[in-house]
Amino acid sequence: MSIIFAFVKLFDNQDHAKAFANGNLFMNTIRSFKEYKDESGELRGDKYEGIVALYQPSQLSNIQLGDITIPASDLATPIxxxxxxxxxxxxxxxxxxxSRGHDSVSSETIFDFKRTLDLHDSCFGLGEYCVVIHNVTEFISRCTTPLCQDSCRLN
Structure with missing residues (x-):
């Protein structure tokens, strides 16, 4: 089981970072992440969000769209x-x-453990403003209260 030491939220807008630090949560729809065109890689956009089914061509015989029949052998990618x-x-x-699975730390594993706590380089493409939450338990507790679930405000 992993132990969470801190949460990190990166922002490309200073006002958004300040609002978050003041207790305001903003939640996009899953659709916004699916449709987001990420110019710097795969940081925010994910065209695979919200998938309910994925069919390999080998799993299909034909696809019928109105009067048009498409043989599965003509498919180049999954549906x-x-x-x-x-x-x-x-x-x-x-x-x-x-801790990413580090149940214990020894002199042999300390450097690997420290690397697991590094923020991955790709995350820096999410913005130049950062808010770090040290009290993870309190943050989760506030997020799971009925008041927060209704208003999405943490203070």
């Missing part, structure tokens, strides 16, 4: 189906600095 009922839900994303 991916997204669900609107999932895409319209809101989600909150945050980076976790955690």
């Amino acid at each position: 991916v189906m997204h669900g609107n009922h999932l895409l319209d839900h809101n989600i909150f994303c945050i980076y976790s600095l955690n």
Whole structure:
């Protein structure tokens, strides 16, 4: 089991970072992450968000679209189906600095353990403003209270 030492949230807008540090949570829809065009890599956008089914061509015989039949042998990639009922839900994303499976630390594993606590280089593409949450237990507790679930405000 991993131990979470801190949460890190990166922002490309200073006002958003300040709002978050003041207790305001902003949650995008899953659809926004699916449709986000990420110019710097795969930091925010994920075209595979909200998938309800994925069919390999080998799993299909034919696809029928109205009067058109497409043989599975003509398919070059899997057929991916997204669900609107999932895409319209809101989600909150945050980076976790955690032990990543290190149940114990020894002189032989200390350097590897320290590397697990490093923020991955790709995360710096998310923005130049950073908020670190040291009291993870309190943050989670505030996020799971009914008041927060209704208003998404932490203080």
